[in-house]
Amino acid sequence: MRMVGAKVPRVEDRRILTGRGHYVDDLQLPRMLHAAFLRSPIAHGRVTHLDVEAARAAPGVHAVYTGADMRELSKPIRSPLSQGAVPEVYPLVTDTVRFVGDLVAMVVADSRYTAEDAVGMIDVEYADLPVVMDYEAALDPSVPPLFADLDSNVVHTATKESGDVDAAFAAADRIIEVTLSQHRIANVPIETRGLVADYDAGSGELTVHAATQSPQGLRLQLAQTLDQPMDRLRVLTQDVGGAFGLKGNIFREDFCVPIASRQLGRPVKWIEDRNEHLMASGHAREERIAARVAVTEAGDILGLTAALDLDMGAYPGMPFSAASFTGVIALLLPGPYKVRGYRCDTRVVATNKSTYVAYRGPWAMETFTRERLIDMVAAELGLDPAEVRRRNLLEGADEDRLITGPTVRGITTRECLDRALERIDYPAFRTEQEAARAEGRYLGIGMAAFIENAPGPKEMRPGGGFTGGESAKVRLEMDGALTVITAQSPHGQGHETTLAQLAADEMGVPFDSVRVVHGDTRLTPFNIIGTGGSRAATWGSGAVMVSTRKLREKVLAIAAGQLEIDPSDLQIVDGVVSPKGVPGKEIPLARLAGQMTLMPQTAPPGTDPNLMAEERFTGEETTGSGWSGGVHACIVEVDLGTGGVEIKRWVVVEDCGRIINPAIVDGQIRGGVAQGIGSVLYERIPYDSEGTFLAGTFMDYLLPTSAEIPPIEIVHIESPDDDGVGFRGVGEGGMIVAPATLTNAISDALAPFGARVTEQYLPPAEVLRLAGVVGAGAA
Amino acid sequence: MKPAEFEHHAVDSVEEAVGLLTELADDDVKVLAGGQSLVPLLALRLASVGHLVDVNGVTELATIADGDGLAIGATVRHRQVERSPEVAAANPLLAAAVRRIGHAAIRNRGTIGGTVAHADPAAELPAVLTLLDGSVEVRGTGGGRTIAAADLFDGYFTTTLEPEELLTAVHVPALPAGTGWAVQQFSRRSGDYGIVTVLATLALDGDGRISAARVAYAGVDAVPLRSPVAETALVGQTASAELWTAVGHDAAVVLEPASDLNGSAEYRRHLAATLTARALQQASERAGVRA
């Protein structure tokens, strides 16, 4: 039976659901110590006094590190991939704190309890500095930069221009101007950050067990910053309880803990608690776009200009700085629509907040902006939003390109839109909506489209793109089992299942005999991203497929030599090599592998008894569109008595190419939609104007629970692919498009009140403000 | 999020608990019941204690007695109340209100005494006591006393219990036969504290006129509130949707709620008006006409 395309139950589930997973916090090493941090309670200030002597003297305390200590023990932290102005940063602050939660000192003690007691004994005083809490303050040239070695709080600017902007605007009947904004939210995986560093003074080897998306990326950065030879630096990652982009980052705590272990010669554990996590692990989004759209009365979108500002918090993200995401926003903002003139000016600004991190579809501001704008254009012109989309969508023809350049041959956005509206029965809904309004009930429908280059068309990724493709290793064990070693570092995506499905089909072995290994830098091929950016479907899969094909060739060559027939006359089925159509000459893989491993000298001449393969997949052979995408549509009812929004239906039509495992794809979509709903209705990272952080627990940062998420109806379109690696990324799409879908639906429901929805966060009080039911101060 | 050091005392009897509360009075002592509110405060180091007197093992506090109303022992779990046939029969409003407390896991641990002693202004149980003129029994070394609900809640998270006193039982009157009732609450998510909670009871006479009415709020002030405005406006009137809306409005405008991340005072007043009208409608539908 072919595994690819089947709803194979996840091999991870039994382990994880029965509490037998291996997370960092499960690790109990002999002589292990525990770290806790003293964090800044203020947003911006100079440390004027720091006395750690009482903490050092406390029973059970092994060390207390200050910023000055860490400066001696670490090089400045620099990412090889950073963009824009980068300040000199050390693991702990050296003189200035720059956000609530900034790292002032670290205590290492016998237990976390003792460490937290000692943190409380540290005597510290701050002199307040003026805070930079919004775009205006950050853009004000008279406000001193947060970092003395930078010129400005504007750390990166860029412009992207395509087509003829002036001509497009000159030809317009109308120009619609609006500023849209997306609030600060957070990834909030169920497992917080954490690591155990274990330095072996005998061998000089540093082993770091980390909850990370990228063990190799972390290893590279640790080696550079800690001056640790790479042959003596190993990062291990087993189960990771979610990350959503967060744990692709490397954090200052990640340096502190290994430094302490190296100094003390003992394992040191730090598990971030939820309070630290909400405050200081990093936050996402917080962007605004001032847009101008040039349109004709008939609804043609001629031109678009956008001025994008992104609030990156105080410290630059690592390894990817926020500027890498403004670039993607600028690239994708016009989306799969025919725009003739386009310009996007981007700015990244620094403020006294926690660091900007990637979060599932980090560039989603482009979809929110574009799809909100289309609805606003439709409303302004008195047109149907579905018709405005249809009128402007690219067809996916051979010559079609995004205005920003890339080809979109074969995209299925139009088909997705049609199918979504059909499924939700758009005409029937409009009738129902009208009847409901007559009774004082407010229903709304929202729709939104997105495309995502996961991996993108071939010209966007010459030679395998910026990572140069990806490798995997496969090995045939003596018992016929197949070990697959992936450079992916799964944290919820189910790669132990999907990659095993692929390898089983490629090799011709039973699914159960494939074991996927990940998360050990001694074994895994290098990949700076690990798992992230919807890359696994194409790159992780492609690497496993080409490597398994290579191994299969080796096996067939050996079997062909032994049977003295041509390899092309052989097949491998259920772990047995046999000549096609000739019974009685079967060679079980276990026998072949056992023989080649124990007696490699018996390999037929010209064959390789070394039953391993490691091939690099660069995607050069793929000729599919390269674009994942889809259209979501939802129906809501707004209760003007409470401001509550009830989601009555949610329809997804998506195209991620060939599907490896429908159950996993559906799970990815549902999770993404849930997070998108959270972003609109529940989640917001709140700071006050002084920079005080106001969401210390889940009482104040509201994540949707399963009770808040409606049933999600999913329709798949598997657009044709050509060469067998037609899998495209699907992890991020739900979260990219759901906020636009839901805000459009709420806006539609509030249309009778002339509401203009420009903010993505729509809690009940804000919904009532938009409806004019309560005043401006209500939200 | 690890609490500072404290000493834990597991006790078996009310006398032992009260003895320790008195003996350790100068040494930061607190009662530990279900821990659903106290333990997070300790873990966040927003509170610290020298000693915890753990009353979970005091079996005499773990029962529900049904006589002249309900007498619910302090360590009875929310879940026990929610599922109790005696409670369902004597006071379905109480069962419905308790069901709105957090999630099942919280209700499995959280206690009736704990929620009353904790006195969260958004909590359901204090509002039920206020609505129905319930009371609590407390015990100190000098003996016991009864505190009426009206004299119990004394500000944000504050009651008139003395630090050395243990709350031993909560008295909730039964709902008179034929009385209609309603629990209306709005929260952002299922299981959250209500932003505003409205409780109401209504009795109708043979002509469809309101013979008795009670309305109480949680989440609109430092303590649960009765609404004299609503109660006076209702009695003697004929039930109607217009009446509910008008009373909801009039009752809400005099409230002075605080603003927080969930919304402003104005938003809370709007919610109070909406939920009052809905509660009265629901209570009137449930009210049986008495001959």
Ligand SMILES: Cc1cc2nc3c(=O)[nH]c(=O)nc-3n(C[C@H](O)[C@H](O)[C@H](O)COP(=O)(O)OP(=O)(O)OC[C@H]3O[C@@H](n4cnc5c(N)ncnc54)[C@H](O)[C@@H]3O)c2cc1C
């Ligand atoms: C996620 C979450 C959601 C929640 N949602 C709600 C909600 O919607 N509505 C709601 O009302 N509550 C809610 N709660 C709180 C819950 O109901 C608690 O159970 C309750 O507030 C306290 O009861 P407890 O038994 O856990 O008390 P504890 O936490 O043990 O104690 C609370 C306080 O009361 C004191 N105390 C306890 N028992 C006694 C006693 N017998 N005599 C004197 N003092 C005593 C303690 O010393 C302490 O100060 C929620 C809690 C959580 C964690």
